[in-house]
Amino acid sequence: NAGVTQTPKFRVLKTGQSMTLLCAQDMNHEYMYWYRQDPGMGLRLIHYSVGEGTTAKGEVPDGYNVSRLKKQNFLLGLESAAPSQTSVYFCASNPGAGAISSSYNEQFFGPGTRLTVL
Amino acid sequence: GENVEQHPSTLSVQEGDSAVIKCTYSDSASNYFPWYKQELGKRPQLIIDIRSNVGEKKDQRIAVTLNKTAKHFSLHITETQPEDSAVYFCAAKDDYKLSFGAGTTVTVRA
Numbered sequence: 001n002a003g004v005t006q007t008p009k010f011r012v013l014k015t016g017q018s019m020t021l022l023c024a025q026d027m028n029h030e031y032m033y034w035y036r037q038d039p040g041m042g043l044r045l046i047h048y049s050v051g052e053g054t055t056a057k058g059e060v061p062d063g064y065n066v067s068r069l070k071k072q073n074f075l076l077g078l079e080s081a082a083p084s085q086t087s088v089y090f091c092a093s094n095p096g097a098g099a100i101s102s103s104y105n106e107q108f109f110g111p112g113t114r115l116t117v118l
Numbered sequence: 119g120e121n122v123e124q125h126p127s128t129l130s131v132q133e134g135d136s137a138v139i140k141c142t143y144s145d146s147a148s149n150y151f152p153w154y155k156q157e158l159g160k161r162p163q164l165i166i167d168i169r170s171n172v173g174e175k176k177d178q179r180i181a182v183t184l185n186k187t188a189k190h191f192s193l194h195i196t197e198t199q200p201e202d203s204a205v206y207f208c209a210a211k212d213d214y215k216l217s218f219g220a221g222t223t224v225t226v227r228a
Contacts, residue, residue, distance in 0.1 A: 031214060040127070042207055042218040043162070050214050058215065059119070090161060097214075105150045105169075107216060109161040 002026050004110035006091050012116045013081045021076040021113050023091030030096025032074040033058075033107065034066060036087040043090065049074055050096070081117045089113045120145040122210050124219025132227050137195040139222045141208035144189065150211035151184060151191045155204045156221075162207060166193070198226045 007022045023032065031050050035043040045058030049068040063085060065077045074093075078085060091110040121144040131137045143151075149170040154162035168175045168182045168191065175182050179198075184191040195202055203226045209216040 033215065040220060042124075042220040043216075045215055045217070048215055056214075059217075105167065105211060106152070106164055109163075111161050 004091055004093055004108050006089075006110040006113050008113060009111065010114045012118065013078075014118050015082060017081050018077070018079050019081065019115075020078075021089055021091075021115075023074045023076070023093075023110055024072055025093040025108070026072060027093060027095070027108065028071070029093035029108070030071075031094040032068065033092045033094070034064070034074065034076045035090045035092065036060065036085075037090060037112075038087050046076065046089075083117045085115065086117045087115060089115060120148055120210050120212050120217035122208060122217045122219045124208050124222060126222060127220065128223045128225070130225045130227060131198050133198055133200065135198055137193075137198055137202070137224055137226075139193045139206055139208065139224075140190060141192070141210075141219050142188075142190045143210040143217075145210070145212050146186075146189065148210040148212045151182070152209050152211075152216070153180075153182060153193050154207045154209065154218075156207065157204045165206075195224075198224075200226050200228055202226050 004025045033048040034046040044060045047066040049055045052071040055066045067075045092107040094107045124141045152167035155165045156162045179196050181194045205221045207221050208219040
């Protein structure tokens, strides 16, 4: 099991460029999440998904779009990058409310993507 | 939505002493409270969690307490060691998602 993986690990963009971050999980989890982490601000939820084909806004969704076309993948897109989007991005997954496992509440995090927008 | 506040933001303790981090939450519907440890450049790792129907949980040197009435929960680390130095985050879960505190940077002095 690879768990939760993220691609790429690092990226530098110029203002106005676009990019997509890929999150993949091989644990058959229903729920997936995208967070950004900035110094002194903890983890803030950008968007999340509670199943294939569904997405919902989190705390800081502006400037980002997401898609969940396949259960194992959750994509985060930046259409026109801004310096304020410089951050470390973490993806996470969770088994979901219907899971039998005792860890149905636990979120499993990916290794993170460090994004710099110049 | 849920609002989680965490204190203190930094904590320095002598090796062998105890460390306590406190969090409050706003949504009485929150039912799951995990604590994560994050080392520099790494992903957050779950270290202990507690559900709303439990008041206290212990795992070796770490323990978590929950007071639902007051809407606060705390992390206790006893006999601190240098490897406990990290950033610790509390979180509260309502429905599908977690809301995180801003984090506490713990430094254990040798």
